[in-house]
Amino acid sequence: MTTSRIPGFYNLTLDQRLATLADASHLSQGELIPFTSPLAPDIASHMVENVIGTYSLPLGIALNFTVNRRDVLIPMVIEEPSVVAGASFMAKLARAGGGFTATSTEPLMIGQLQVLGLEDLSKAAEQVLANKAELLAYVDAAESSLKSRGGGARDLEVRLIEESPIGKFLVIHLIYDVRDAMGANAVNTACERLAPKIESITGGRAHLRILSNLTDRRMAKATCVIPVKELAFVGQIGNLSYTGEEVRNGIIAAYAFAAADPYRAATHNKGIMNGVDPVVIATGNDWRAIEAGAHAYAARSGKYASLSTWSKDENGNLLGELEMPLAVGIVGGATKVHPAAQAAIKLMNVKSAGELAEIIVSVGLAQNMAALRALATEGIQRGHMSLHARQVAIAAGASGELIERVASQIAAEGIVRIDRAKEILKTMESGK
Ligand code: MEV
Numbered sequence: 316m317t318t319s320r321i322p323g324f325y326n327l328t329l330d331q332r333l334a335t336l337a338d339a340s341h342l343s344q345g346e347l348i349p350f351t352s353p354l355a356p357d358i359a360s361h362m363v364e365n366v367i368g369t370y371s372l373p374l375g376i377a378l379n380f381t382v383n384r385r386d387v388l389i390p391m392v393i394e395e396p397s398v399v400a401g402a403s404f405m406a407k408l409a410r411a412g413g414g415f416t417a418t419s420t421e422p423l424m425i426g427q428l429q430v431l432g433l434e435d436l437s438k439a440a441e442q443v444l445a446n447k448a449e450l451l452a453y454v455d456a457a458e459s460s461l462k463s464r465g466g467g468a469r470d471l472e473v474r475l476i477e478e479s480p481i482g483k484f485l486v487i488h489l490i491y492d493v494r495d496a497m498g499a500n501a502v503n504t505a506c507e508r509l510a511p512k513i514e515s516i517t518g519g520r521a522h523l524r525i526l527s528n529l530t531d532r533r534m535a536k537a538t539c540v541i542p543v544k545e546l547a548f549v550g551q552i553g554n555l556s557y558t559g560e561e562v563r564n565g566i567i568a569a570y571a572f573a574a575a576d577p578y579r580a581a582t583h584n585k586g587i588m589n590g591v592d593p594v595v596i597a598t599g600n601d602w603r604a605i606e607a608g609a610h611a612y613a614a615r616s617g618k619y620a621s622l623s624t625w626s627k628d629e630n631g632n633l634l635g636e637l638e639m640p641l642a643v644g645i646v647g648g649a650t651k652v653h654p655a656a657q658a659a660i661k662l663m664n665v666k667s668a669g670e671l672a673e674i675i676v677s678v679g680l681a682q683n684m685a686a687l688r689a690l691a692t693e694g695i696q697r698g699h700m701s702l703h704a705r706q707v708a709i710a711a712g713a714s715g716e717l718i719e720r721v722a723s724q725i726a727a728e729g730i731v732r733i734d735r736a737k738e739i740l741k742t743m744e745s746g747k
Contacts, residue, residue: 317664319378319386336376340388342662349654350374352746358652374597375399381414382677389678390659391593396702398589401685402678409681412496412540412632417673419688423469423532424498424642426489426506430519436485439517440473443487447471454505460523461501466494468505487513490532495668497600497644502526528607535672536638537680543631557692563633566625567689573621577684580620582611587622590682594675599649599656608640623683631703637680641672674715704731711736717743
């Protein structure tokens with residue numbers, strides 16, 4: 316039985332953390348090795364072109380998460396300080412309210428065909444719809460591993476684009492169930508197979524044949540209720556302290572800003588993606604696709620806005636909700652070939668792509684709350700500073716125990732700059 320509650324994890328050495336993680340999860344230390352070993356160059360060179368090496372990023376474990384009443388230890392790959400800690404802390408608060416409740420839709424992707432050279436769009440659209448059953452059967456007649464897993468073509472839709480820089484054209488959407496794959500390859504293959512049939516039915520020319528990253532048929536949603544008393548906050552600066560009600564109202568006001576203003580919404584949603592992307596990356600999924608879908612969805616009303624909502628429930632508790640497109644897979648692509656991605660999926664013990672999406676959307680919500688709570692109280696910088704100070708100390712040349720000593724001093728002085736870190740390091744090294 317996995318527990319995501321590991322008090323004091325932060326204070327352990329790297330080796331102790333691995334041993335503790337093995338104890339807290341259903342994985343052995345051996346199964347965790349992919350997290351600590353670099354990607355083998357021969358695997359890397361089969362993944363992309365012109366490989367000369369690999370590039371590492373920190374992998375941290377987000378703690379305290381319970382998603383749909385199941386404890387889950389969540390690997391996050393990210394270079395930014397405070398994100399793993401922020402998500403873990405908010406998950407602890409959410410735990411007090413039962414954790415995250417998450418759902419996901421069927422894994423339906425959209426493939427698009429742009430049909431050019433048509434005189435009468437409506438007539439062509441009718442012809443396509445009249446042949447729908449036959450066209451779907453034709454797409455499904457091709458051998459595919461997805462079909463054997465229960466996926467395949469589900470529907471065809473038509474969209475008439477009356478105005479564009481090149482005039483009018485027809486767009487056909489192929490709705491395709493990709494089961495546990497991210498599905499880009501399957502959908503693109505299906506679109507290319509469909510294209511000649513569409514051409515012969517409509518008399519037009521199928522130009523682009525490619526999936527849409529606005530995967531609004533493949534959504535994930537998380538909610539959490541944070542008991543208001545859990546929100547009481549004592550800051551690190553001076554004697555700042557806030558009641559739970561004040562923090563709750565501050566978070567709701569911060570959300571209102573993002574709901575009303577695209578400039579703020581972009582940053583608010585970036586905070587959500589701080590939680591989402593690291594898990595997407597850890598599992599070998601395509602984070603550019605997820606980013607593209609999230610931001611396009613955030614602008615679906617015609618005005619870019621917040622992806623999440625924050626309000627209070629009838630008991631005065633804080634209620635958070637995040638719903639976004641999340642096309643992630645647990646089979647195929649990098650998830651299949653990258654040993655650390657496989658270990659990440661194993662660690663979370665997810666059995667379907669939907670379950671993975673439910674965890675990811677929960678982390679996005681937790682991370683959003685971490686940012687809003689900091690912003691609505693003592694500000695973001697204080698929390699960021701101590702970890703940022705360590706990075707600055709390393710950049711200034713500190714190593715070993717000097718990292719911590721230099722970092723503490725520049726943080727205490729409030730001058731978190733490389734030039735100051737170098738001066739302090741010099742003094743420390745010379746033993747003065
Ligand atoms: C920083 O990486 C993310 C934040 O800017 C998010 C936000 O403002 O909500 C803190």
